[in-house]
Amino acid sequence: MTSAVCLSGPASSGVGPLINSKKRMRKNKNKIAKVTRPPVEATQGIHLLAKPIGPVCNLNCEYCFYLEKQALFGPNEKYRMSDEVLRAYITKYITSQPTPVVEFVWQGGEPTLLGIDFFKRVIELQKPFAGRKTITNSLQTNGTLLTDKWCAFLKKHNFMVGISLDGPREIHDCYRRNRKGNGTFDQVMRGLRLLQKNKVDYNVLACVARETAKRPLDVYRFLKGEDVEFIQFTPIVERMPDVCGSQLGLRLAGPAALTKEEEQTEVTPWTVIPEEYGDFLIVIYEEWVRHDVGKVFVMNFEWALNAWIGNPSPVCVHAKQCGRSVVIEHNGDVFACDHCVYPQYRLGNIMTSQLPAMVEKSLQMGFGVSKETALPRWCRECEVLAACQGACPKHRFIKIPYDEPGLHYLCPGYKKFFLHIRKYLRVMTKLLENGLPASYIMDAIKGPLVVKLDKK
Ligand code: SF4
Ligand code: SF4
Ligand code: SF4
Numbered sequence: 001m002t003s004a005v006c007l008s009g010p011a012s013s014g015v016g017p018l019i020n021s022k023k024r025m026r027k028n029k030n031k032i033a034k035v036t037r038p039p040v041e042a043t044q045g046i047h048l049l050a051k052p053i054g055p056v057c058n059l060n061c062e063y064c065f066y067l068e069k070q071a072l073f074g075p076n077e078k079y080r081m082s083d084e085v086l087r088a089y090i091t092k093y094i095t096s097q098p099t100p101v102v103e104f105v106w107q108g109g110e111p112t113l114l115g116i117d118f119f120k121r122v123i124e125l126q127k128p129f130a131g132r133k134t135i136t137n138s139l140q141t142n143g144t145l146l147t148d149k150w151c152a153f154l155k156k157h158n159f160m161v162g163i164s165l166d167g168p169r170e171i172h173d174c175y176r177r178n179r180k181g182n183g184t185f186d187q188v189m190r191g192l193r194l195l196q197k198n199k200v201d202y203n204v205l206a207c208v209a210r211e212t213a214k215r216p217l218d219v220y221r222f223l224k225g226e227d228v229e230f231i232q233f234t235p236i237v238e239r240m241p242d243v244c245g246s247q248l249g250l251r252l253a254g255p256a257a258l259t260k261e262e263e264q265t266e267v268t269p270w271t272v273i274p275e276e277y278g279d280f281l282i283v284i285y286e287e288w289v290r291h292d293v294g295k296v297f298v299m300n301f302e303w304a305l306n307a308w309i310g311n312p313s314p315v316c317v318h319a320k321q322c323g324r325s326v327v328i329e330h331n332g333d334v335f336a337c338d339h340c341v342y343p344q345y346r347l348g349n350i351m352t353s354q355l356p357a358m359v360e361k362s363l364q365m366g367f368g369v370s371k372e373t374a375l376p377r378w379c380r381e382c383e384v385l386a387a388c389q390g391a392c393p394k395h396r397f398i399k400i401p402y403d404e405p406g407l408h409y410l411c412p413g414y415k416k417f418f419l420h421i422r423k424y425l426r427v428m429t430k431l432l433e434n435g436l437p438a439s440y441i442m443d444a445i446k447g448p449l450v451v452k453l454d455k456k
Helices: 022-027 067-072 083-095 116-129 148-156 169-175 185-197 216-225 243-247 274-291 299-309 355-364 411-433 438-446
Strands: 047-051 101-106 134-141 160-164 202-208 230-235 325-329 333-335 346-349
Touching: 047 083, 083 101, 083 116, 101 116, 116 134, 116 148, 148 185, 160 185, 169 185, 185 202, 202 216, 216 274, 230 274, 230 299, 274 299, 274 411, 274 438, 299 411, 325 355, 346 355, 411 438
Parallel strands: 047 101, 047 325, 101 134, 134 160, 160 202, 202 230
Antiparallel strands: 325 333, 333 346
């Protein structure tokens, strides 16, 4: 699977790319997101991300935040979703969904360790509902176990695959290693080539850890050179264990409290430096906006444009509130979110509780809602609040100038990035409003900007 996960991508966001070349706009006419707000009900579905193999993985990436979850289950735990739980999950997830599209996201750990037969069973169990709902599947994988047979299956059943690749060998291998401590670059590239050869839809999830952030163009140009069209950058942020985490046997701290000052603010050595994360995105944006708009889709840039236009964010981190993207573990336990798999965020079990009730319980507990209500004044008065929304509450562990707790660790980086790209977002918004492809911005940058204005 991935380390710091794909919370939303082309397959799961429900929003087609806003940024298109003219050719793509024609081709994907119906997929292009409208420059309007979608109806409320479209945003009210529940997203249930599945971890059918729990925290089990064949790799041992240095920055992995999920392997440690084995401490929460007993030593004799069987990390494989049983047929009984799988059936309940699929049935309840589909039947409780108010939306016409139901998106399944399979993650781990490493879900391919379950074997193809497990996923054949998934398709079989989904089949009876296929006439009534559109069902999609996404698989997050580290790519090392992919084979032609796997790819043929994924292609046949239209899986969208998220593959984790951090950049060229020396960057990727810096953190993404196997259990012997060796780099995994060659195996992942083998997996990527198989996906490409078999024409499986995929996107690349690139984690931005401390060393990665120092080499933005090396990462971006490498991925572009490998013909990767969809990229999502995920910043790595983790704190050293706090008292609560240590008591549970975890090596990392849990979510920030938001309402009180955090005692533990020391980050791990692999955590990205805030300003460097901002610079990383800016340097790539500057290259992208000159050469690649409409050809390479960087989801972080799509989200920023979405927010600028006024659409709800398709990614929880930059949404006003979160709490509707719950996670189901291998044993049927449901937790408030992928980053909050801790006892205090357990909502129930799929075998004994109803999904809407579990989500409701989570929201009533304040999870997700507090993302907005607990925003510190520093955020409420921020110029780029609409794009950032204070980011993920889990990492709001910094105290701010007004002497309030609850500021996101990456704030200086986010602010720098969002402020920097505003000039480009203005132009792209204008282009889209006038029915022109956002890719025209590449010409606009070269010379005097002439944008045809809508006469209405
Ligand atoms: S591949 Fe495995 S070890 Fe690496 S980040 Fe993903 S789950 Fe963790
Ligand atoms: S706490 Fe909220 S914003 Fe953070 S990862 Fe979970 S759902 Fe997303
Ligand atoms: S940039 Fe900083 S101040 Fe602004 S909303 Fe984001 S976290 Fe808050």
